[in-house]
């Protein structure tokens with residue numbers, strides 16, 4: 262029987278990356294159910310080029326797979342999270358610091374860890390990200406030798422790569438007595454790498470072999486002596502027909518193959534076909550792997566040797582050239598955009614999906630409404646009851662994170678009034694899909710919304726759900742729309758207007774969310790920049806309100822920077838303030854990592870063109886302290902989701918608020934003069 266529920270892909274290893282590529286190129290093959298990839302980082306490194314990266318031959322981005330973008334292309338949701346285990350009875354994947362994910366089918370490709378890493382002093386080569394960080398901190402000219410512990414294939418390759426990276430540093434390779442044959446010893450000798458056997462008590466790099474993460478055995482699965490889950494020839498876990506595994510974390514019991522990237526790549530196609538068949542209720546096919554795989558191993562010296570099982574050739578330049586060609590072609594296969602399905606039209610999501618200011622204002626006038634002058638409506642009472650509403654089409658394909666971001670964004674209207682959020686109601690529109698999938702989407706969304714409310718002592722007190730009548734996108738999770746009505750209290754609400762001459766203008770976080778997400782949709786944002794931006798957006802700003810309130814009457818005006826960008830929202834503040842000019846210190850306005858480069862390249866959110874009307878403020882009361890670059894002008898109108906608060910306050914309050922370790926940055930001053 263075909264199990265209902267989403268297909269979860271745990272780990273963005275080689276097999277899953279190739280699976281995603283297959284579905285990006287052939288969307289008709291993707292299972293007709295929700296598919297989610299969970300990985301701890303937004304990038305995965307291609308192992309064949311790792312020694313070349315260590316040697317300094319490749320840049321990191323040349324071997325980094327952009328998993329969220331690959332998922333977008335494949336119509337798969339991406340969740341950045343640490344997997345802690347599997348509850349196979351409840352069919353849940355357990356995640357760190359967030360709710361578990363329910364699955365109908367689960368596929369594991371989480372790779373391996375370094376063997377004995379807990380018992381030895383040193384930094385393990387796996388996870389690679391930590392090891393690369395450790396190597397980057399080393400001094401190439403340190404007179405102390407640098408030691409690599411472990412003389413298996415990875416240890417030898419890393420030692421040779423390090424020789425190329427650090428031509429002048431003494432290198433030691435710690436092997437077991439008699440471990441290395443004469444040919445390998447000769448290669449190491451030529452590279453001036455000393456072979457040693459005695460352990461030392463100093464920081465080393467541990468290349469001591471690999472074993473699977475212990476949570477696999479702890480989850481109750483049958484494992485081998487290295488903790489790898491045992492699979493049958495269909496790549497299913499023994500005794501669990503809905504669970505599959507491949508790569509270093511698994512081993513086929515009847516035909517074991519060594520843990521290596523080659524086998525993770527080889528098993529990708531049989532895994533893909535069997536997952537597709539399992540989702541469609543069709544018969545699975547046995548995988549009969551070859552006995553040996555051909556492997557090319559670089560020496561770090563523009564040569565490589567070829568090995569198959571125990572047999573191996575001498576090192577030749579020609580083989581190194583061949584290895585480079587194969588590895589580069591592997592990576593190029595992931596960036597052949599033309600062969601993948603065309604991207605969705607580039608209409609931006611999140612707060613960038615708001616109606617531009619001009620049609621909004623016109624429609625409100627037509628309807629006899631003057632518009633909402635403040636960030637939240639003051640319903641009266643003591644303390645004053647404040648209410649606001651906000652929401653947008655899903656910004657990210659992870660429903661829990663999307664629930665959090667929408668909630669944080671909606672709360673910021675009340676924070677801008679100096680209010681403490683007390684409660685919220687939600688209207689959640691779900692994509693038309695299977696009821697079990699809708700239940701999971703709703704559960705994840707509500708958990709995300711609640712997590713934001715709970716951390717500020719507020720609660721979700723009601724709401725409604727709807728099923729969308731628009732076509733369901735891929736991934737389904739992008740069809741979610743969340744809107745929140747948020748309630749709060751303040752004994753002395755701040756207004757948008759009320760800026761006074763001499764005030765300092767402070768911003769609580771960087772700008773650039775709009776362009777970062779526009780670039781992410783186009784696949785040109787650096788994953789680490791998107792990750793850093795999301796990290797900032799995902800932080801609540803409620804604690805800033807309490808800190809501002811300590812300054813009492815010294816806080817003159819406040820708003821949050823959202824869809825209309827800094828200049829648009831500053832304009833709203835000016836409309837409510839009397840005879841004020843602003844000098845903006847463009848050189849002090851902070852931007853999210855990568856945002857200025859993207860703006861300089863001409864990228865922009867789809868809402869930015871309409872927001873550029875706000876540049877007219879620069880011909881009036883807003884002056885810039887220096888001639889701005891085009892990128893800087895664009896930053897001023899970039900729409901923000903979960904954007905900064907902007908506050909106008911006395912110089913005394915500003916001095917205290919911008920003190921060390923504070924989030925606040927002064928970006929300008931107010932003067933008098935504008936009529």
Ligand SMILES: Cc1cc2nc3c(=O)[nH]c(=O)nc-3n(C[C@H](O)[C@H](O)[C@H](O)COP(=O)(O)OP(=O)(O)OC[C@H]3O[C@@H](n4cnc5c(N)ncnc54)[C@H](O)[C@@H]3O)c2cc1C
Pocket residue numbers: 271272273274275276277299300301302304305306308309310311312342343344345370371372373386387415418419474507508509510520521522523524525557
């Ligand atoms: C220095 C070095 C050089 C190597 N060179 C080669 C080579 O030239 N050729 C070769 O064939 N093999 C090579 N290998 C071996 C190769 O790295 C592995 O065999 C290969 O990466 C295994 O692929 P995989 O798909 O199983 O998992 P991986 O490539 O390890 O990917 C696993 C993914 O899962 C993620 N993940 C892991 N745990 C969790 C968790 N708990 N929660 C969320 N996400 C998680 C990781 O972040 C990672 O993205 C080398 C290994 C080393 C150390």
